[in-house]
Amino acid sequence: xxxxxxPAADPDFRHDVLAGLAARPRAIPARWLYxxxxxxxxxxxxxxxxxxLTRTETRLLEAHCPEAAALVGPGHAVVEFGSGASLKTxxxxxxxxxxxxxxxxxxxxxxxxxxxxxxxxxxxxxVHPVEADFMAPIALPDAVAEQPxxxxxxxxxxxxxxxSTAVDLLRNMKRTLxxxxxxxxxxxxxxxxxxxxxxxxxxxGVTAAFNLNLLERIxxxxxxxxxxxxxxxxxxxxxxxxxIEMHIEAVRDVAFTVDGTEFAMAxxxxxxxxxxHKYGARDARFMLLAGGWAPIREWTDEEExxxxxxxxxxxxxxxx
Numbered sequence: 001x002x003x004x005x006x007p008a009a010d011p012d013f014r015h016d017v018l019a020g021l022a023a024r025p026r027a028i029p030a031r032w033l034y035x036x037x038x039x040x041x042x043x044x045x046x047x048x049x050x051x052x053l054t055r056t057e058t059r060l061l062e063a064h065c066p067e068a069a070a071l072v073g074p075g076h077a078v079v080e081f082g083s084g085a086s087l088k089t090x091x092x093x094x095x096x097x098x099x100x101x102x103x104x105x106x107x108x109x110x111x112x113x114x115x116x117x118x119x120x121x122x123x124x125x126x127v128h129p130v131e132a133d134f135m136a137p138i139a140l141p142d143a144v145a146e147q148p149x150x151x152x153x154x155x156x157x158x159x160x161x162x163x164s165t166a167v168d169l170l171r172n173m174k175r176t177l178x179x180x181x182x183x184x185x186x187x188x189x190x191x192x193x194x195x196x197x198x199x200x201x202x203x204x205g206v207t208a209a210f211n212l213n214l215l216e217r218i219x220x221x222x223x224x225x226x227x228x229x230x231x232x233x234x235x236x237x238x239x240x241x242x243x244i245e246m247h248i249e250a251v252r253d254v255a256f257t258v259d260g261t262e263f264a265m266a267x268x269x270x271x272x273x274x275x276x277h278k279y280g281a282r283d284a285r286f287m288l289l290a291g292g293w294a295p296i297r298e299w300t301d302e303e304e305x306x307x308x309x310x311x312x313x314x315x316x317x318x319x320x
Contacts, residue, residue: 017218017259031106040110041210045206051202053155057306060307076182080101082157086118093118101118101125111131151176151184153185154184156306160275162275170293183312186307188306227254242279253267294312296312
């Protein structure tokens with residue numbers, strides 16, 4: 001009997017994995033952490049006691065979404081980039097009087113399940129899920145083509161990107177949403193490095209499972225032979241770059257194949273899998289301006305640990 005065929009892998013996933021494992025230092029883009037299992041594990045991370053980000057941002061949204069909604073006005077299509085389970089979205093949808101909701105996510109099955117849940121909670125709201133990589137401009141559904149848009153990008157997901165890529169993303173969001181659109185976005189603030197490391201290396205090991213799931217995905221989708229038990233999760237604070245870095249570290253010398261290509265790693269070598277940049281008080285506004293967005297209002301908690309910013313897409317400027 002023939003061995004069962006594995007599903008055809010995403011060609012971009014194959015390219016990024018093979019190129020990333022061959023590179024020095026080794027690195028694989030963080031977006032590939034979010035298959036269905038990775039998305040489920042990340043939602044579990046947001047509920048951990050060490051992971052302050054979700055609790056802090058949720059309180060900010062609950063306190064300030066009414067003011068943001070009043071500034072934006074009713075009747076906008078809410079477009080969420082990297083929607084996940086859309087849990088914080090419910091806070092915004094309850095106060096924004098939207099005309100439609102467009103969740104965008106790279107994990108299709110997870111996206112569709114979340115969209116079905118939103119339809120149950122908001123039975124009168126049109127929901128149009130889009131399976132796509134939000135790093136590029138996206139053609140939105142025809143149903144919202146003539147509607148004003150409010151982009152939503154919570155969780156400080158912008159922090160996963162280096163500054164130049166983050167600005168490119170903001171410019172692509174502007175292309176997707178159009179001049180005059182609004183954007184409500186979260187930024188995590190720089191703070192005690194020990195607290196940051198705990199948030200990305202929790203005692204229960206959920207973040208470790210999330211990170212190592214990338215190896216499981218490579219084995220499953222690309223016919224990899226990676227011995228996952230030969231690796232561990234590692235989170236470190238890089239002060240020079242103001243970011244937490246997640247790595248997958250080999251705990252012993254190891255050799256393996258991926259899609260027929262041979263690789264070897266020595267003990268202590270790592271695969272860089274994610275960054276989480278942290279921002280000073282002015283950094284977020286400067287980045288938004290570089291991406292073509294004018295900050296309109298900013299809200300932060302009393303300890304200034306996290307900020308949400310409402311911005312508007314500016315028309316092109318001739319000068320200065």
